[in-house]
Amino acid sequence: MSLSSTELLPTAVRPALRAAVSGLPSYVPGRRGTGVDIAALASNESHHEPLPAAAAAVAEAAARMNRYPDMAAVGLRERIAAQFGVSADEVAVGPGSVGVLQQIITGLCDAGDEVVFAWRSFEAYPILVEVAGARAVRVPLDAAEGHDLDAMAAAVTERTKVILLCTPNNPTGVPISHERIEAFLRSVRSDILVVIDEAYVEYADAGSGPDSLGLYRAFPNVCILRTFSKAYGLAGLRVGYAVATPEIAEGLRRTAIPFGVTALAQAAAIASLDAADEMEARVAVVKEERARMAAILEDRGWTLPRSQGNFLWIRTDDELRPRLMDAFDNAGILVRAYQGDGIRITVADPASNDRVLAVLESFTA
Template identity: 80%
Template sequence: MTRDQLLTAPDTVLPTLRGAVAGLPSYVPGRRGAGADIAALASNESHYPPLPAAAAAVAEAAVTMNRYPDSAAVELRERLARHLGVTAGEVAVGPGSVGVLQQIITGLCDAGDEVIFAWRSFEAYPILVELAGARPVRIPLDDAEGHDLEAMAAAVTGRTKVILLCTPNNPTGVPISHESIEAFLQSVRSDILVAIDEAYVEYAEAGSGPDSLALYRQYPNVCILRTFSKAYGLAGLRVGYAVAAPGIAEGLRRTALPFSVSALAQKAAVASLDAGEEMEARVSAVRQERARMAAQLEAQGWKLQASQGNFLWIRADDDLCARLVDAFDRAGILVRAYQGDGVRITVANPASNDRVLRLLEAHAA
């Protein structure tokens, strides 16, 4: 019997995907475009090239790409430990913060367990939770586009294993205050892991969000999640990390895919940490552009929340969202649309930002 005959035979039984996988929505990345006139503002990438030290480290490491990387990422974990004032045993790394998040959910959740997070927030949250067989519990944002921590605390049940707090929140840019998170931690059980996802923390103004390391030192059920993909400009190399109690961090290292963080990524991350002043200068420029754009958009009549990420958020219903995306597409500007919720626009170089400002001025109410 040929393959085609076997496929069409009425009594043929073929492998099937798990139900959780078959019904799983695909993660939607920011759109790509080709051409010098395209402004790619959909993925919150850094619009600076890699830090020179990171690029040099990658070039040097490339000659050994025939060898496996250090699966334990010892050098990177020790460098992160010095940077953060923790021990290497409290650090776990993975392929981007989303990879570490998958390690967290895999390590803590059994089938039927619950993971609570705000919505709308990072799009990968419900996908990773459902993939693990756990149940995502979405809590709507409050009127200020931030986390409704009171509602999140009220949603805790006996099956709750993980709570995700995204600050600044993606895609709205709204941070969670230190005092709010501290009060929240005092209200939830200590056996629930509270992961503070700080993918954009470097872009936040000092004092706008939590001192997550202080919270971690006070509350052993806190886990901090960060990445080199955004401010450090290593999105293409995929390296993120978590800071957690030693037992949890060890579990995250066990659930990691072996060799998931390449040697090039590890070397680039170490070099990037050593070039902190140069990175901070770039971040400062983004903050200045973010403030400039926000001021001009508010003057045009757009209502914005004060974003602390490298992006701005415009709340829009389906009709306005569709009209804005169509206008941006025709202008060669790629933005991220969330139907029924709004449009997220990455803060880029001044020339691209000016194109955004001109387009939105033409569509202001």
């Protein structure tokens, strides 16, 4: 005898999600638009087309996409290692820096362990922590929209396994200085992995943030986390990496999804590193536009943190934020709103940036 789905016995046990998963907030991606007049400024993507060398590498690799990629990503790891002056054993890769971060949390945290991070920061942090069964410890930003490292140090307990430092911070753009991170590292236990998340480091002015490689060499519990999604323009291919001690990096490779970084992504990432001069020229234009926009907005009365990412942050209350979002929507501009906090606006080409300025001109900060 068989039963249809509508005839199941009322006492039948059904599959159920873990409680930790049922209560997870959904990751909210930047909104997308398809119209020719839409300015897509919600996801901090590079507005430039892929670097020509990266596009050529993808085209060549596409002819072999019937084959699995190199699961160990040896060529890419060796190229990243050469960039940093480390060994390939100290490099782990994954599908974007968020994928590598998932490998970090999976590799280090048992149920009930704690991960400390600033808030507001990258929205995926609490999701990745909670899905692993660990406990997310959010420490409020300071008055300058940056990390309150003293409060973060005070939040450490015997269950703390990982601390996340996002510099420049997403979404506020505020970096953490080298001196502050160095002092912080001296104040926390050496068995806690301190991840310096530098997804936007290419956009930061020299000296505004830490010498993360120097910190890594001085403190074995430091892990550097970076991505090719932003300045290198490979957001659609999903490839990021970590630099960590060989023991930690090996653990990250073990927790990675098999074949998670495609052959196309590996080839494009290598080509992008080899085209660093062209990438840096593009970044310089974004930095110039960021400074121009910030200066104009400050002259008009807006108070902005000195962003070191490819975006600007406007803190708003619950009365102004919906009005601003309506104005941006009506102007065909997609930006990112954070409930209870503010609005993040990607810096793009001058014409799109001028459209942003025109919307904000009609508001009084």
